[in-house]
Amino acid sequence: MGTPRTRHMEAGPRVANFFIITVSTSRYNAKINNQPYTDESGDLAESMVKEAGHRVVGRELVKDDSIMIRSLVDSLLLRDDVDVIVLTGGTGLARSDVTVEAVRPLFEKELEGFGELFRYLSYPKIGTGIIMTRATAGISRGKLIVVLPGSPDGVKTGLEIILQELPHILYIIRS
Numbered sequence: 001m002g003t004p005r006t007r008h009m010e011a012g013p014r015v016a017n018f019f020i021i022t023v024s025t026s027r028y029n030a031k032i033n034n035q036p037y038t039d040e041s042g043d044l045a046e047s048m049v050k051e052a053g054h055r056v057v058g059r060e061l062v063k064d065d066s067i068m069i070r071s072l073v074d075s076l077l078l079r080d081d082v083d084v085i086v087l088t089g090g091t092g093l094a095r096s097d098v099t100v101e102a103v104r105p106l107f108e109k110e111l112e113g114f115g116e117l118f119r120y121l122s123y124p125k126i127g128t129g130i131i132m133t134r135a136t137a138g139i140s141r142g143k144l145i146v147v148l149p150g151s152p153d154g155v156k157t158g159l160e161i162i163l164q165e166l167p168h169i170l171y172i173i174r175s
Contacts, residue, residue: 005168012167016083017057018049019076021069023089023099024150028063041088041148041155048156049086052163057081064090069102077106077141083170085143086159089150091134099147100134106145107138111169114146114161121157137162139173 002010022042030037039061046056062068069087076082090099104110114137122130135158137146144166148158162169 008168008171010167012169012171013083014053014167016054016166016170017081018045018054018084018086019058019060019079019082020045020049020056021072021085021087022059022061022150023064023069023087024061025063025065025096028061031061041150041152044152044155045086045088045148045159048159048163054084054163054166064096064098066098066102069099070106073103073106073145077143083143084162084166085145086162087145087147088155089148091136091147091149091154093132097134100136103145103147104136104138106140108140109138111137111139114158117161118154118158121161122154125153139169142174144169144173 020042022039027037027039042059046059049056060072062072073085076085087099087103090097115135118135119130119133133149135148137144146158146162148155
């Protein structure tokens, strides 16, 4: 029997397919110019997803460009082999930080509690500066979209939340 949450967690998928998008103009420019670059946050996201027993079906690096970001996410929403789309970067207050604006219009429902919990858990680490992150999550077309800061610590905090609730979330949005 158990609670509805417990039943949903048990009925939800044990393995989900993730697509990870890193949003960074500097890394994108280095990549297209065949210069060395690192993607610590994208690498961490991939590692956490795999360690949790899920699959990463793709990764992409895009620049801080609303049209490029939205176009990629929109195309991923049409794929049958993608359950979760994780974006890292572009959640701050700089003029170039446009990830939230690019993705939020695609949400059918926003998971406000994700952003609230993310900021609550991050506050002891970075203090009042947490008000400058706009980390969020939402659902669209039966898929979960998670928008995280570009810092490794932000990715870690956000994915720890999502990975705990993932079977429950996917069960509910597919029911």
